[in-house]
Amino acid sequence: MSEKSSDTSGRPESSPESGDGAEAAPGSTPAAVSGAARVSPGRANAAATKPARASTAPVPPQDTGPDVPKVPAYLQTQPRPDVWLGKGPQPPGLLSRLRTPSPPAIGPATLWSVFATALLSALLLGDGLGPNLLIVAVPAALGAFFAARSAGRVLRPWTAVWAVGGMALLAVPALREAGWPVFLAVVSALALGSLALHGSRSWPGVLLGSLGLFPSVAGGVRWGWRGVRDRAGDSRGRVRTVVRSAAVAAVLLIVFGTLFASADAAFADLLGRLTPDVSVGDSPWRLFLFVLGAAGALAAAYSAAAPVRWDGITVRPGKARNRAEWAVPLIVLDLLFAAFIALQLVVLLGGYDKVREETGLLPAEYARQGFWQLLWATVLTLLVIALALRWAPRGGPRDRTLVRSVLGTLCVLTLVVVASALRRMDLYVDAFGLTRLRISVAAVELWLGVVLVLIIAAGVLGARMLPRAIAASAAIGVLAFGLLSPDGLIAEQNVARYDRDKRIDIEYLESLSADAVPALDTLPEPLRSCALEHFRRDLARQDTPWYASSWGEVRARDILERTPVQNHGSDCYGLGQEADERGGDEEEHSYDPY
Template sequence: MNDTRSLTVGIAADPTPDLAPPPPMTTTTKLGLGTLGAALLLGLLGDGLLRAFPWGINLPLWVALLIAALFLLAQWQRVPLTGGGRWLALPILFFSGAIAWRASPALTFFSVLALLLSLGLAASRTRAGRIAISGIAEYAMLLVSAGINGILGALFLLFGTIQWKTLPRQRWSGPVMAIGRGLAISLPLLLLFGGLFAAADAVFDGIVRDLFDWDIDKIFSHFFLFAFWSWLVGGFLHQTLLSTFELPTGIERPRFLSLGLIEVSMVLGALNVLFLAFVLVQFRYFFGGAILVEATLGLTYAEYARRGFFELVTVATLLLPLLLLLHWLLRRGEDRQPALFNALSGALILMMFVIMVSAVQRMRLYQTEFGMTELRLYTTAFMGWLAVVFVWFVATVLRGRRASFASGALGAGFATLALLLAMNPDAFIVRNNVARQQAPQPFDRGYVTTLSGDAVPALIETLPQMKPEDSCLIASYLLVGWSAPEEKDWRTWNWARSQAWAAVEANRPALEEMACPGRGDSDF
């Protein structure tokens, strides 16, 4: 009797059998959960910040939060970040900040491109690996790996990295699952009977419509942007902190693609002869000037310059990858190969510098005749970058350090873009074109009105130097196009646009006095 009572009490005291404890949670799972949480939070912030256009302070703010999340997660789980990619946090922050600095669409495009390149390389080389000593092919494969991880990384995180079975089972997990099952069963029934009641009674139908009068398009856009940014951030953080997936970066040259010294020497020798012939012609025009051009070709010097500049830029652009390709294809094995290749390549590069000087001279003459534009300025800057890269090619590839070439070329590109950002090309174009009021070709007032807010302070500054008919139209344009809007979104704040609005407001009385009467929005 007593034994039965004891057994009954024992059963009542422990009504459920003991469950086997889950396996211990690994550090990888903990980091994966933290990465998932950071991705969801940054996705929510991305929806709130980056839905406002045009992008301004919202982009660098969000990018700074992304970089902060990366380093905080690494610090939390003691993930060593010893790769060369960790230093790319500096250009990432700088080029994202450029979006809030300049308003030029061209600079915005190049800054976003530099930002994406930096993020792609950082994702692959922040934990380990080198950035400074990597070939062009390796850079390309790293960027492809970053793209694949950006698209699929969230899947790897959810279904591979995080071991969901190791999560501790809490006492509330059962009730939560029960509530979920209850909602899944009850919602379809509510929709069914609610629809029938709404169809049966007009008053009830009106109440239901008022209660659920939601903007479906807006809800969908919020959900889409939240999911989009969360997915990309999850992929980026997963690759940077957790992923072991990477495409092979070392591309071995197939035997059948190699070229011997004879073939390469013939190609480079033929190009040297052609380049030399062209350079000799250029020397004639360097010393003969406009008189020789007009007498020989029947063209004005400006027309001659206009015809040749972009073709010479194309020549310089094609020569560099050609030399890199020939160097990659050249079979090694003979002691005289590097010396002969270096001599022929070096001669080509020397003549290429003469051709580039000719191109710059043509652009200077062309600009004097027709004025400066964004295309002409950016192409000239591209030529400057090419000149630096050719020098770097000689210092690395021709001296047996090909692996260092790509990082130097990329760094030179970043430096060129930084100089352009500091220079403010739109303002430079305005000042340059206004200064040539006495040039044969008239001042193109229509073109300067297509420039961004970067140009507005310079336009106001140079108005007194313009002809009355030009200053009249420019002043009217500034009043119509750059008066401060009544409503501003802080997320789209941009330094250049804010400076443009402030300059117009500060000079409004003078602009109104100078503006053409009767000009309105439809005139611009």
């Protein structure tokens, strides 16, 4: 027993891989032998009583516990993702791909410009629109300039064109009192300012770049807040110095300004006109304007430092068609335009008698019958040209010649249609006078003619500059429309019509803005007083400061103060209608609300 025990205890333990009682192979290392798995004592004793013999039978696996049935992969339950952890990393959005890398930290010059814009917005914009818009825009533009310079951007020619054009458009509220040209000018100024900040040149760039300030509002506010927080933490001493200096200066201005105002009534009146009237009651409105000015200035500065490259959006051209499939419909359309214009030239170049002879209609009826149709024909023609260029054949020089010939002919014929529409409007205005709607649609038709001329020039010289040229033409049109004073033109035309035909609509002229007062001042009495009484009452109720008063309003006040309006009482009612009845043919001179 002792021998068997020593024999058993001295035998090395075998591994499951080599089988029970299997000897180590020659050449095996001690580490391999010592790393073998151990067997239980019972099995070791059983193996010691049996002689060692080679076996080729497979070694059963080691018993590691109860067998667990395997579950197929398609039945295995996948762990549910935690909804609070999100969906993981997402691909960058469109704006993230198009925007340039993050701008450097906002500089002190930009921060002070933003603060000045916000403060001026709160103090000046609450009383109306006038020169204050231009005053507020100056520090906002300076903030964008400082931000662009810190980001390493340089001033390019088109950037200067858009910036100067935007500032020029903001001069319209300072000059005109009418709200509708002022609204067009302000919207166009925002669009040009956005184009100046983003520097777009393609069709998607010009169209989307004009709205590019809005996606930068949130990023600009975060950018500005980080800059304020970092600078407040790094230079608390300088911030306190600036605050103390500003507080001392404000106290000195208030104390000595009050003393001088009480000492001289003229100085008090001047000081009252120059300083904004701020009361506690409109504090929420002023706070809103402060936040709006700060957010707008930060969005402009952020766009200047990290612009969105809208030109990165590419529009793939349509599938090129063969020559016959593309050209035949357009040639048919050219022939239709030519046939229509051939019949129009007789009337277009003729006058009143020619219209009555050819159509049997009065000039006003003839104009009303066709102007809107010709306007829509012009708009649809531009759409046809855009689609035709998308699917035009692009095989070689012969295809380019075909495209230029067919579309160039269509553009030239459409220009004649534009001239015909404007001629119809001229006949219409002669019969019924000029109104806001009539002058607006005539201006749109004229601008569409300019667009057609630019398209013809692009076909000859190349279309690289076409998107920016059309945007510039629209801005120039809005600027010219505002500077020409449409309400003043309407009043002048109606006064001239009265001098010629003794027909005028006083009720409609009273609905115009103060820009019409100089022309209405030339009417004879009692028409003059009846037309200006409404303006006298409105201007007497208004007490706007200088920064919210346009030049048109100031001029109207001077005219009414120099030549006061006479009180004619009930004589003004029906005065314009009586003048119309004396004009002659009732069918021809009846009033048309259009």
